[in-house]
Amino acid sequence: MSLLEARGLTRHFGGLRAVDGVDFDLEAGEIHALIGPNGAGKTTFVSLLSGRLAPQAGTIRLAGEDITRTPAHIRVRKGVAYTFQITSIFPGLSVFDNVALAAQGARVRDLKAAVQAALSRVGMVGMAAEVAGVLSYGHQRLLELAMGLALAPRVLILDEPTQGLAAGEIEGFKALVRSLVPQVAVLLIEHNMEVVMDLATRITVLNFGQVLAQGTPDQVRADPAVQEAYLGA
Amino acid sequence: MKVWGLHLAVLAALALLGLVLPQYHATNLARIMVLAVFAMGYNLAFGYAGLLSLGHALFFAAGMYGAGLPAWHWGWGAAPALLAGAMAGGLAAVIVGLLALRTAGVSFMIVTLMFAKAFALTILYFNSWTGGDEGFVVPDTGRALFGATLAADGPRYALAWGLFTVALGLSLLLVRSRFGRVMVALRENEERARMLGINPYAAKLQVMGISGLYSGAAGAAYALLFGYVGGTFADIQYSILPMLYVLLGGAGTVLGAGLGAALMFYLTDVASSVTDAWLFVVGAALVVLVLFAPKGILGWVRARWWRDLP
Ligand SMILES: Nc1ncnc2c1ncn2[C@@H]1O[C@H](COP(=O)(O)OP(=O)(O)OP(=O)(O)O)[C@@H](O)[C@H]1O
Numbered sequence A: 001m002s003l004l005e006a007r008g009l010t011r012h013f014g015g016l017r018a019v020d021g022v023d024f025d026l027e028a029g030e031i032h033a034l035i036g037p038n039g040a041g042k043t044t045f046v047s048l049l050s051g052r053l054a055p056q057a058g059t060i061r062l063a064g065e066d067i068t069r070t071p072a073h074i075r076v077r078k079g080v081a082y083t084f085q086i087t088s089i090f091p092g093l094s095v096f097d098n099v100a101l102a103a104q105g106a107r108v109r110d111l112k113a114a115v116q117a118a119l120s121r122v123g124m125v126g127m128a129a130e131v132a133g134v135l136s137y138g139h140q141r142l143l144e145l146a147m148g149l150a151l152a153p154r155v156l157i158l159d160e161p162t163q164g165l166a167a168g169e170i171e172g173f174k175a176l177v178r179s180l181v182p183q184v185a186v187l188l189i190e191h192n193m194e195v196v197m198d199l200a201t202r203i204t205v206l207n208f209g210q211v212l213a214q215g216t217p218d219q220v221r222a223d224p225a226v227q228e229a230y231l232g233a
Numbered sequence B: 001m002k003v004w005g006l007h008l009a010v011l012a013a014l015a016l017l018g019l020v021l022p023q024y025h026a027t028n029l030a031r032i033m034v035l036a037v038f039a040m041g042y043n044l045a046f047g048y049a050g051l052l053s054l055g056h057a058l059f060f061a062a063g064m065y066g067a068g069l070p071a072w073h074w075g076w077g078a079a080p081a082l083l084a085g086a087m088a089g090g091l092a093a094v095i096v097g098l099l100a101l102r103t104a105g106v107s108f109m110i111v112t113l114m115f116a117k118a119f120a121l122t123i124l125y126f127n128s129w130t131g132g133d134e135g136f137v138v139p140d141t142g143r144a145l146f147g148a149t150l151a152a153d154g155p156r157y158a159l160a161w162g163l164f165t166v167a168l169g170l171s172l173l174l175v176r177s178r179f180g181r182v183m184v185a186l187r188e189n190e191e192r193a194r195m196l197g198i199n200p201y202a203a204k205l206q207v208m209g210i211s212g213l214y215s216g217a218a219g220a221a222y223a224l225l226f227g228y229v230g231g232t233f234a235d236i237q238y239s240i241l242p243m244l245y246v247l248l249g250g251a252g253t254v255l256g257a258g259l260g261a262a263l264m265f266y267l268t269d270v271a272s273s274v275t276d277a278w279l280f281v282v283g284a285a286l287v288v289l290v291l292f293a294p295k296g297i298l299g300w301v302r303a304r305w306w307r308d309l310p
């Protein structure tokens, strides 16, 4: 039994088959990359997993439990955390309050310690008092990540986390994600191929809402269909 | 520390004013403190949680009638009547919230407005029991509290101050608690809040209930302290008033509601003593406010000098 399992997951927008019968397994402790061209349906797919969107068909299971109809906020409490592709923070609140909101969602007792721990993992200690809305874009991305960590999730879904990060910050990010496993299973949507090949233990390629290929980085790299459709080799 | 110091100082100053002010102003201040409690309740919903309600007159009036009717018909004393009024306000807000909170933004404004209108009409419809248009005078038995009468100046001021103190203290505790942080999160970014494990509907319903309790307690106190219950208090203008107070004093600041109530009260008082067009003066003051301090007075103070002002 995998930690997070999707079967026949489907979501169409009118005639557009954004997600079309996807089977998917996220194993405990793995870093699983989800790649595919723009508009392939990656964000839509993880929105179905996190409960932001309802599927039109298919099932989702978390550790064997059917969560297909479970509201998003309850999925979060069950350990499925999602960080947004388009940065979504509380701009008027301090960095501390942003992370504290995540930590108190996880029913943490010592809020200060939990916030400090999350901030130090993303290298933002000392910024707790700053107003989130005036941070640089890179720091807002990292804050979003810290909020995901503070939820103490079992499954962490990261939607293009390195977008807008500087090269130095990407190195730090890679080290951070590696430090999360095996306690946390990471589902990583990523366009930066170097990051994907470095981090992922398995890769799923999505194209036109369907799974094009699935396997280890080497298998996916060697797949002719992937080369044609995506890597453009 | 600094925060509690400031709020305690305000309460001490108000207590002192009750002792030294001439009677006319002391009665005004008692009225302001009760209206401030109403505005504090409105502020929790609107200023903190971002719920723009146009139906709070309903909760205020529910408190008034919840206290006034048992006092009138069944001879209840002030203590149970106050309690009943506060509960009526909270209950009304939860019932309205159950339905209205399925909407947001403009729809929420309209739905809450409609509920309040329906309540105002209900009061008129059952006029044999509610006194309808003319309302009714609260009997003396209903204004008796622990051997004192709320019709007398001293006890009236004391009760208004006591209610204000409790309301202010609870507000302060609430907005500085974990739930207070959740309220602001709902205002700032509801979708993000949901994805942090917060149930927005349930949280907003709680806020509505608390806001309704405040409004109901204020309405009940208003009825018992000033001795009159009437249908005009259920009108739309009593939904607008707390909003104006809060906007003037500073939405999302604990003291803003009271400050706004006091300023607006005296602005209206002074303006109407010099000109018949007092509404014009009040309107002009609001335009100036929106142009120069859109976050209200204490919102401006917070932005300029004191970022941690709750
Ligand atoms: N709410 C919506 N309504 C209508 N169409 C939508 C909606 N959300 C997404 N789509 C469409 O569904 C398709 C898949 O979008 P999605 O955002 O899932 O792609 P993606 O793989 O995440 O792309 P990107 O790499 O650009 O982030 C796109 O064609 C998009 O325009």
Ligand SMILES: [Mg+2]
Pocket: A042, A043, A044, A085
């Ligand atoms: Mg996307």
